[in-house]
Each structure stands twice: as C-alpha cells, then as structure tokens.
Amino acid sequence: MFAFFFVKAIFFFSIFGALVSDLVMFAGLVGLSVSLNGGVAKPAIVPQPKTVFNRFKLHPSARRPVSV
Numbered sequence: 001m002f003a004f005f006f007v008k009a010i011f012f013f014s015i016f017g018a019l020v021s022d023l024v025m026f027a028g029l030v031g032l033s034v035s036l037n038g039g040v041a042k043p044a045i046v047p048q049p050k051t052v053f054n055r056f057k058l059h060p061s062a063r064r065p066v067s068v
Helices: 002-014 019-036
Strands: none
Touching: 002 019
16 A cells, blocks of 8 residues: 555656646545554553552551640
8 A cells, every 4th residue: 555655656746746636546545544554543551650558667547646
C-alpha cells in the first residue's frame, strides 16, 4: 500500500499533476490505510505506581491518640 501511494505521488508530482482527479484517490487510499491499521495512534499506557507499606512501621490509625 505504501509503494502504491509512493508511485501515485511520483506520478502526480512529475507527470500528470491533476489535483481534482487524484485528490479523491489519495483520500481514499489514506482512509483505507487507517482502517486496515486499526485507526490512529492510541495514547501510551502509563504504569501506575503501587503503594508499598513498611511492615515494621505502624499505620497512623493504629497508634495511640495524642493527649491534649
């Protein structure tokens, strides 16, 4: 498909150059390429950090309350 697009572009810029008739062909070729490749790029998945608890340190809720 890329080779077909490349050859069409070479012929367009060097030999024929008819924008009206080739614009539909280029748009259709780009649409076909996008549909076959599964659409446009998707955002990268960012790994979420895991919360790691210190086994030897008490959680704040387990400590005695501070006397006032």
